[in-house]
Amino acid sequence: MLWPMDGSLLAMVAMLVLVPAGWAALLRWARCPGWAVVGGLIGGLMLGPTIFGRVMPDQYEVMLLGGVQERLALQQLTGRHGADLIAAEHANLDAQQTAQLEIEQAGELEEAQGIWQDATWAHLRPLRLFTSAIVVLTLLGAGVIALQDSPSRPGFVGPLSVGAWSAAVSGGLAFFAMRWLWDEGVAESAVIASAVAMGPWVLTAMDHEAANHAELGGAAMVQRAGRFATLLALVTAGWALWATRGWGGLAIAAPLLAAPVSWSIAPFRKKVPATFLLADFVRSIIVPALAASVAIKVDLYQDFAVWPIVVFMVLSGDGRWLGAFTGAMVLGQRRALRTMRLVLGSMAAGPTQLAVTAIAVHSATISSKFTMALLLGAVLIEVTAPARRSMARRLIQTEQEIEAMSDEG
Numbered sequence: 327m328l329w330p331m332d333g334s335l336l337a338m339v340a341m342l343v344l345v346p347a348g349w350a351a352l353l354r355w356a357r358c359p360g361w362a363v364v365g366g367l368i369g370g371l372m373l374g375p376t377i378f379g380r381v382m383p384d385q386y387e388v389m390l391l392g393g394v395q396e397r398l399a400l401q402q403l404t405g406r407h408g409a410d411l412i413a414a415e416h417a418n419l420d421a422q423q424t425a426q427l428e429i430e431q432a433g434e435l436e437e438a439q440g441i442w443q444d445a446t447w448a449h450l451r452p453l454r455l456f457t458s459a460i461v462v463l464t465l466l467g468a469g470v471i472a473l474q475d476s477p478s479r480p481g482f483v484g485p486l487s488v489g490a491w492s493a494a495v496s497g498g499l500a501f502f503a504m505r506w507l508w509d510e511g512v513a514e515s516a517v518i519a520s521a522v523a524m525g526p527w528v529l530t531a532m533d534h535e536a537a538n539h540a541e542l543g544g545a546a547m548v549q550r551a552g553r554f555a556t557l558l559a560l561v562t563a564g565w566a567l568w569a570t571r572g573w574g575g576l577a578i579a580a581p582l583l584a585a586p587v588s589w590s591i592a593p594f595r596k597k598v599p600a601t602f603l604l605a606d607f608v609r610s611i612i613v614p615a616l617a618a619s620v621a622i623k624v625d626l627y628q629d630f631a632v633w634p635i636v637v638f639m640v641l642s643g644d645g646r647w648l649g650a651f652t653g654a655m656v657l658g659q660r661r662a663l664r665t666m667r668l669v670l671g672s673m674a675a676g677p678t679q680l681a682v683t684a685i686a687v688h689s690a691t692i693s694s695k696f697t698m699a700l701l702l703g704a705v706l707i708e709v710t711a712p713a714r715r716s717m718a719r720r721l722i723q724t725e726q727e728i729e730a731m732s733d734e735g
Contacts, residue, residue, distance in 0.1 A: 334389040335449070338373065339456050342622065345369040346614035354610070360708025363676050366614035367705055370621020379625070390622070392449025396442040403438050407431045450688075457619045457688045458581040461681045464527075464616045465584035467608030468677075469591025470601060471528045472549075480547035484657060488547070489525060489554025491653025492672050496645035497523030497559065503637050504696075513569045514692050520563035521682035521700050522641050524585075525552030526674040530711060533671030536718040540668035541660075548671045551650065556585050556678065563682055570691050578689045582681060616680050617701070623687045624698040634699040642703030643673045643710065663725045670714045676707040 350365025358364060371377060379386040387394055414427055497519035504515035529537070529549055537544030560582055567575030650669035654660055660668075683700040686692045692700075 334385075335392075335452055338389045339453065341373055342369070342456070342618050343611065343615050345373060346618035347611050350610060350614040359710070359712050360676070360705065362609050362613040363617045363680070363705055363708040366617025366619075367621050367701065369614065370618035371624075371626055373618065374622035374624065375628075376624070376626040390450075390453075391446055393442050393445035396438075396445040400435070400438045400442050403434060407435065453619075454688045457684050458578075460612060460616045460619055461581040461684055462584040463608065463612045464677050464681055465582070466588045466591065467605070467612055468528050468585070469588035471605045471608060472588075480543050480550055484654070485547050485550035486554050487657055488551035488650050488653035488669065488672070489556075490558065491656070492525070492551065492646050492649035492669075493523035493555040493558040495649030495652060496641050497562065499645055500638065500641050503641075507637075508634070510696075513566045514696075516562050516566035516569075517682070517686045517691050518638075518696055518700065520559040520566065521679050521686065522638065522645065522703070523555060523559040523562065524675050524678040524682055525555035525559070526671055527677040529671040529674055532711075532715040532718065533674055536667045536670050536714070539718075539722070540664040544668050545671070548650075548669060551653070551669075552672060552675075553586070553589060555646075555672075559682070560585065563685070567685075567689065567691060571689065575689070578685060582685060585678065585681075613677055616677060616684060617704070620680055620684050620687060620697060620701050624694045624701065626698075629694040629698045631695045631699070634696055635702050638696070638699040638703040639706045642675070642679060642700070643707050646672045646675060661725075663721050663728075667718050667721045670718060673707055673714065674711070676704040679704045679707070 346366040346369030348365075349368045350362050353361035353365050374390070375386065379390075387397075410427065410431070411424075414424055419427070500522040501515045501519040504510040504518055505512070510518075526533075526549070529545060529552075533548070534545040537548045541547075560579075563582060564576060564579045567579045569575070571578065647669060650672035651665055654665045654669055655662065679700060683692075683697060683704070687694070687697045
């Protein structure tokens with residue numbers, strides 16, 4: 327093996343597959359919208375600091391934090407330093423001697439903290455590799471699940487405009503919020519912006535129907551626009567991770583390249599035997615595990631921050647839709663109501679948003695507060711997917727009423 331696999335961590339990896347899948351199956355039976363992502367959310371919260379970390383803190387530290395001995399050594403060193411300072415005070419050391427002692431202690435503490443952080447980072451390497459594998463399988467799974475494209479092929483300009491505007495509006499507003507509302511660094515702001523800017527994972531049957539009903543070849547146009555948005559997001563994520571961790575950051579971001587690879591899989595999916603079984607496996611096992619791998623890194627009680635959650639829940643869905651709508655309208659020759667229906671599929675990006683979030687949080691690039699916000703944004707996208715169908719129907723009805731009024735006039 328390339329790394330020492332701790333038995334307890336191996337058990338946790340197994341539970342990260344089984345527990346979310348069990349919850350997803352239960353929610354699927356109950357016909358809960360977004361059952362795959364919601365099941366993963368529940369499973370991850372159960373296995374993470376929210377529940378497991380509180381009910382069995384020692385076991386949680388051994389399994390999911392690591393560096394137990396190094397942390398104890400750091401605590402002992404901190405206590406000894408405190409005792410040394412008290413002894414120095416009683417020994418009536420002068421200011422220069424006291425300052426020298428504090429400098430020496432600070433150096434020892436910094437070294438001990440570095441050893442502890444290195445130990446936890448090494449302990450969690452199998453979990454990072456597991457998460458990378460789940461990200462790859464999720465993104466590749468889009469090529470197996472994707473519906474048949476329309477025979478009508480869109481041009482280049484329309485999809486480029488829709489995809490670029492979708493990524494720019496949602497990602498740009500996310501970057502602005504991170505930099506000027508919460509004063510976060512450029513790299514963290516950029517990687518979060520890339521998560522919100524990712525294009526749709528898979529257009530649902532409803533998304534296809536709404537887009538094709540809005541205009542000829544609409545589904546193909548929205549799908550291609552989503553690919554442009556995804557490419558922009560991948561470039562941003564790669565740059566952010568490179569700026570944070572150098573060439574190692576590019577290696578960390580490499581699993582995200584499975585997204586463009588999946589586009590080449592889609593045309594051949596009919597030639598793969600039992601494709602429907604692979605698609606169901608991705609939805610029932612892989613996507614819940616992806617959501618759980620993100621949820622396991624957040625504490626529902628400590629990391630719950632209202633405004634980041636509100637902002638990123640809005641940008642995850644409405645931000646993408648508004649950007650796509652703008653990109654379609656600026657080209658002209660489109661009616662507003664039909665364009666609203668056309669770009670509804672731009673919001674079908676829950677798993678792709680989770681993929682970037684999982685890579686970022688497991689590489690310690692983003693804080694858990696914003697991880698929770700991105701996670702809940704992805705959950706909202708999936709849960710409200712049926713609402714897109716209702717919205718499409720209402721838009722059609724409104725458009726028909728307007729046309730009837732025009733004919734009467």
